Amino acid sequence: MRKLVAISILLGFLCVGCAEKNAPKEVSLKLDPSKVEWFKDAKFGMFMHWGLYSILEGSYNGHTMPDTTFPQGNTWYAEWIKPRLEVPDDYYNGLINEFNPVRYDPDSWVREAKNAGMKYLVITAKHHDGFALWDSDVSDFDIAATPYKKDLLAPLVAACKKYGLKYGFYYSHWQDWEDPDGAMPYWYPWRPDEDFEKYWQRKSLPQVKELIEKFDPDLLWFDTWDWENHITPERRDELIRLVRSLSDKCLINGRICYSNPGDNIDFLEMHDNAYPKEMLDKPWQTPATMQNSWAYHGNDYNWKPANRMLRYLVNNTSMGGNYLLNVGPKADGTLPAPAVRRLREMGAWLDVNGEAVFGASPTGYKMPEGIYTTQKENSDGKNLYIFLTSPVASVTVPDVIAGGCEVLETGQPIDMSVVDGETVITLPNSIFKDDSIVVLKCH
Ligand code: FHN
Numbered sequence: 001m002r003k004l005v006a007i008s009i010l011l012g013f014l015c016v017g018c019a020e021k022n023a024p025k026e027v028s029l030k031l032d033p034s035k036v037e038w039f040k041d042a043k044f045g046m047f048m049h050w051g052l053y054s055i056l057e058g059s060y061n062g063h064t065m066p067d068t069t070f071p072q073g074n075t076w077y078a079e080w081i082k083p084r085l086e087v088p089d090d091y092y093n094g095l096i097n098e099f100n101p102v103r104y105d106p107d108s109w110v111r112e113a114k115n116a117g118m119k120y121l122v123i124t125a126k127h128h129d130g131f132a133l134w135d136s137d138v139s140d141f142d143i144a145a146t147p148y149k150k151d152l153l154a155p156l157v158a159a160c161k162k163y164g165l166k167y168g169f170y171y172s173h174w175q176d177w178e179d180p181d182g183a184m185p186y187w188y189p190w191r192p193d194e195d196f197e198k199y200w201q202r203k204s205l206p207q208v209k210e211l212i213e214k215f216d217p218d219l220l221w222f223d224t225w226d227w228e229n230h231i232t233p234e235r236r237d238e239l240i241r242l243v244r245s246l247s248d249k250c251l252i253n254g255r256i257c258y259s260n261p262g263d264n265i266d267f268l269e270m271h272d273n274a275y276p277k278e279m280l281d282k283p284w285q286t287p288a289t290m291q292n293s294w295a296y297h298g299n300d301y302n303w304k305p306a307n308r309m310l311r312y313l314v315n316n317t318s319m320g321g322n323y324l325l326n327v328g329p330k331a332d333g334t335l336p337a338p339a340v341r342r343l344r345e346m347g348a349w350l351d352v353n354g355e356a357v358f359g360a361s362p363t364g365y366k367m368p369e370g371i372y373t374t375q376k377e378n379s380d381g382k383n384l385y386i387f388l389t390s391p392v393a394s395v396t397v398p399d400v401i402a403g404g405c406e407v408l409e410t411g412q413p414i415d416m417s418v419v420d421g422e423t424v425i426t427l428p429n430s431i432f433k434d435d436s437i438v439v440l441k442c443h
Contacts, residue, residue, distance in 0.1 A: 029264035042119035047326035058297035076292035104333030117350035125169035130178030168219030219251035285322035296328035306345035318372035356385035
């Protein structure tokens, strides 16, 4: 490992020409907006946090996250275990000799995502720990150095293509705890900017280039948040320019520079598990956890019920946003059983109600808490969809519904009447048979 660090430092010195090598030719920072349409229609995607941290499952040396014995230990995020529980570098980076996901079956992962109704998948190609899930030409801290050896991304990409899912990569362009010049958590001394520049030119930009050239992703998911030191507008635009010069389809998320994404990103990324209550002027999505942690955490039993996650999906759909729901695979490559059950439950609901979600757009109607609406033009004409997340006796739509309403799942007709330009829909209690969301289709 020390040899690796020494080589990296040497490369850093020799990297005077790198800036030029990574800098693309003159290229527009804006992507053709039509390339974002698939994302707007997709609504539901799978996020995956997987890497060396998955081996530790949120515990190290008798301590389990969150653990306030450590000044920064009060978090469930198991992918943060290294700095949060002060795992020594040698120990953590040595996990590379243990990572051996022999039960990895990307075909089954993508099948679960597809059956859940998800239309795209985003995996952590490299998270903050610096470890790459592919055989990187730029760094030896990668899958090729593990006992497993084989690239994990190519077969996942193949499975996504086979099942018709778009695919993208989370790439930690800023934080890199293995690289001697990468950004570190805020409680560490800040790197001198000229050191960060070495990391930027030697690893960050070249790995992004590699990901595009090797795997041709549909989107790149960059990650910064409140204290994004080093990611200046110049670096943000340099990275955007690089992506645009290599791909005419690859979408870029707003977390490339959370506090100042500029005008050239393709969609906004909300804070973790944050659900806006109003429309935004760009496509957007919420990255969301099923447990408290993103990476698999063996002691995090805080699994959200499928129905609550469907509410989040419906809330976002009604506001023109997407829902990127995370699954943290175990280190052996299997998906946790509670995650699989929830995916299947959500998929079963979307199987009969997906017409009201996928490809639908917001109506702009202000509705009472817990009631959401979307609209969509189908072969049977223009439809309004109303999502009822709990029993109510009636709903008033601030518009005239000329045809009729029915329960989408069963076709049961529902009484309605138009009064003074509004439509009052009367709901029999019998349609709320269990706690699942009832969808009305009106035309
Ligand atoms: O620090 C990361 C975290 O580990 C996780 O990847 C999330 C996903 O949105 N992003 C950062 C925190 O917001």
